[in-house]
Amino acid sequence: xxxxxxxxxxxxxxxxxxxxxxxxxxxxxxxxxxxxxxxxxxxxxxxxxxxxxxxxxxxxxxxxxxxxxxxxxxxxxxxxxxxxxxxxxxxxxxxxxxxxxxxxxxxxxxxxxxxxxxxxxxxxxxxxxxxxxxxxxxxxxxxxxxxxxxxxxxxxxxxxxxxxxxxxxxxxxxxxxxxxxxxxxxxxxxxxxxxxxxxxxxxxxxxxxxxxxxxxxxxxxxxxxxxxxxxxxxxxxx
Amino acid sequence: xxxxxxxxxxxxxxxxxxxxxxxxxxxxxxxxxxxxxxxxxxxxxxxxxxxxxxxxxxxxxxxxxxxxxxxxxxxxxxxxxxxxxxxxxxxxxxxxxxxxxxxxxxxxxxxxxxxxxxxxxxxxxxxxxxxxxxxxxxxxxxxxxxxxxxxxxxxxxxxxxxxxxxxxxxxxxxxxxxxxxxxxxxxxxxxxxxxxxxxxxxxxxxxxxxxxxxxxxxxxxxxxxxxxxxxxxxxxxxxxxxxxxxxxxxxxxxxxxxxxxxxxxxxxxxxxxxxxxxxxxxxxxxxxxxxxxxxxxxxxxxxxxxxxxxxx
Numbered sequence: 204x205x206x207x208x209x210x211x212x213x214x215x216x217x218x219x220x221x222x223x224x225x226x227x228x229x230x231x232x233x234x235x236x237x238x239x240x241x242x243x244x245x246x247x248x249x250x251x252x253x254x255x256x257x258x259x260x261x262x263x264x265x266x267x268x269x270x271x272x273x274x275x276x277x278x279x280x281x282x283x284x285x286x287x288x289x290x291x292x293x294x295x296x297x298x299x300x301x302x303x304x305x306x307x308x309x310x311x312x313x314x315x316x317x318x319x320x321x322x323x324x325x326x327x328x329x330x331x332x333x334x335x336x337x338x339x340x341x342x343x344x345x346x347x348x349x350x351x352x353x354x355x356x357x358x359x360x361x362x363x364x365x366x367x368x369x370x371x372x373x374x375x376x377x378x379x380x381x382x383x384x385x386x387x388x389x390x391x392x393x394x395x396x397x398x399x400x401x402x403x404x405x406x407x408x409x410x411x412x413x414x415x416x417x418x419x420x421x422x423x424x425x426x427x428x429x430x431x432x433x434x435x436x437x438x439x440x441x
Numbered sequence: 442x443x444x445x446x447x448x449x450x451x452x453x454x455x456x457x458x459x460x461x462x463x464x465x466x467x468x469x470x471x472x473x474x475x476x477x478x479x480x481x482x483x484x485x486x487x488x489x490x491x492x493x494x495x496x497x498x499x500x501x502x503x504x505x506x507x508x509x510x511x512x513x514x515x516x517x518x519x520x521x522x523x524x525x526x527x528x529x530x531x532x533x534x535x536x537x538x539x540x541x542x543x544x545x546x547x548x549x550x551x552x553x554x555x556x557x558x559x560x561x562x563x564x565x566x567x568x569x570x571x572x573x574x575x576x577x578x579x580x581x582x583x584x585x586x587x588x589x590x591x592x593x594x595x596x597x598x599x600x601x602x603x604x605x606x607x608x609x610x611x612x613x614x615x616x617x618x619x620x621x622x623x624x625x626x627x628x629x630x631x632x633x634x635x636x637x638x639x640x641x642x643x644x645x646x647x648x649x650x651x652x653x654x655x656x657x658x659x660x661x662x663x664x665x666x667x668x669x670x671x672x673x674x675x676x677x678x679x680x681x682x683x684x685x686x687x688x689x690x691x692x693x694x695x696x697x698x699x700x701x702x703x704x705x706x707x708x709x710x711x712x713x714x715x716x717x718x719x720x721x722x723x724x725x726x727x728x729x730x731x732x733x734x735x736x737x738x739x740x741x742x743x744x745x746x747x748x749x750x751x752x753x
Contacts, residue, residue, distance in 0.1 A: 209541045213530075220529045281525035285586065288489045289542045290515040439453075441492065 210299025249326030255336035267368030270351030339407035342420035349427035448497035472639035473628035518587035528572030577608035675731035
């Protein structure tokens with residue numbers, strides 16, 4: 204457990220060593236604020252739901268760019284040969300990197316809190332929805348992180364990792380969306396609906412904390428972390 | 442201390458290490474010598490538990506790499522080929538990170554890092570980012586990282602690769618000093634390095650261990666016989682006839698002839714079957730009243746041994 208924190212601390216700091224982190228955060232904040240606020244005064248309602256509604260799609264591109272370097276860079280530079288000959292377990296490294304990227308996501312989301320505050324100053328939003336919305340963002344974001352982290356372990360090349368992460372995330376998102384469900388025979392609809400990343404986000408976005416949704420996200424995170432640990436410990440690449 | 446038992450490693454269909462077995466005793470400094478792609482790095486990667494072997498096992502200080510990889514890793518300090526480092530971290534942060542992951546307790550950590558910085562002479566570049574350092578300093582950071590937890594065993598993969606001649610001497614000196622108390626395996630394809638730092642040599646070629654012993658043993662074994670370079674002035678036929686009669690003279694051949702005032706200087710290469718026969722040759726020359734200007738016992742160089750063994 205101690206090692207997980209040591210690694211997380213180093214990886215988290217590493218994010219801020221490069222200008223990329225700042226560029227991403229800025230881009231994300233600009234995008235999120237713009238998307239919500241450009242129609243805000245026209246609509247004239249303290250509806251916080253549409254603020255969260257875009258997150259699944261923004262995350263789908265943003266999160267892979269946060270995770271793409273985590274394993275791919277180490278593979279390319281050969282630093283895994285030092286890291287994995289230390290007396291620590293592969294799973295500690297995986298969890299450490301995951302924790303670091305999660306904290307980074309947390310920082311980014313925390314910085315968006317200006318929007319609910321603005322809405323709160325001008326109107327009376329449903330604060331329950333705000334809390335649930337952020338919870339959903341965290342869970343959804345963490346799922347994307349687990350997927351992206353796993354994808355990063357599959358290649359030396361950060362761009363490949365990025366694309367793979369988007370592909371897997373997109374697949375898992377689309378599976379629950381209406382335009383896909385239309386093409387599926389009726390008996391399977393509830394199954395695929397449940398498997399979709401976006402479905403559970405919407406239900407959380409309504410302000411209801413349903414344990415089914417939480418279990419779903421924790422399962423997705425669990426599965427991809429497990430796959431990640433496996434990829435590292437049973438690697439055939441050097 | 443380290444016992445490698447029938448180690449075999451395939452990368453897919455390619456055989457990288459073929460049933461290699463050897464032992465390293467405590468306190469030895471052993472050199473892995475071999476051409477590129479011989480299997481040296483792969484062997485080291487298995488010993489350090491970075492890779493799992495296809496077959497065979499390694500015992501390190503009583504711990505098996507399959508059953509107790511964490512214990513094995515605890516006792517080894519490893520400097521991989523190409524010395525991978527994190528360029529964006531600064532030297533102290535990096536050593537601190539490794540020290541922490543090496544489970545060096547907090548109170549002791551700073552003290553130990555200071556010690557290691559002293560040993561590897563990194564004092565001047567402490568607060569620089571690793572990416573800004575010269576190759577020589579980077580190599581020292583790699584060494585520092587390998588030694589920070591004071592391991593009993595050190596494994597260095599081509600520790601002087603890419604360094605300039607001065608830096609090479611410094612690193613070798615450092616390794617020699619560390620070697621006094623630790624068990625070290627280092628790999629190289631620079632032969633003088635082996636003679637300079639190692640007490641024993643393992644020659645690996647084409648995935649197999651083909652020779653093992655001290656430098657002297659290997660030279661003797663490869664050379665087989667002692668060879669003399671002799672340059673004598675005298676009538677050729679007579680010289681040859683007389684030589685054949687000398688005890689212990691084996692095959693010999695003329696490798697050069699230089700005309701002189703009263704005859705020809707004959708350069709001869711004489712193989713001895715009975716050790717050092719220089720005195721016998723000298724006495725022969727005196728007896729026959731020839732002239733002698735070269736009488737040298739040729740020792741096969743390690744380069745020649747290596748070439749002989751790896752190009753067979």
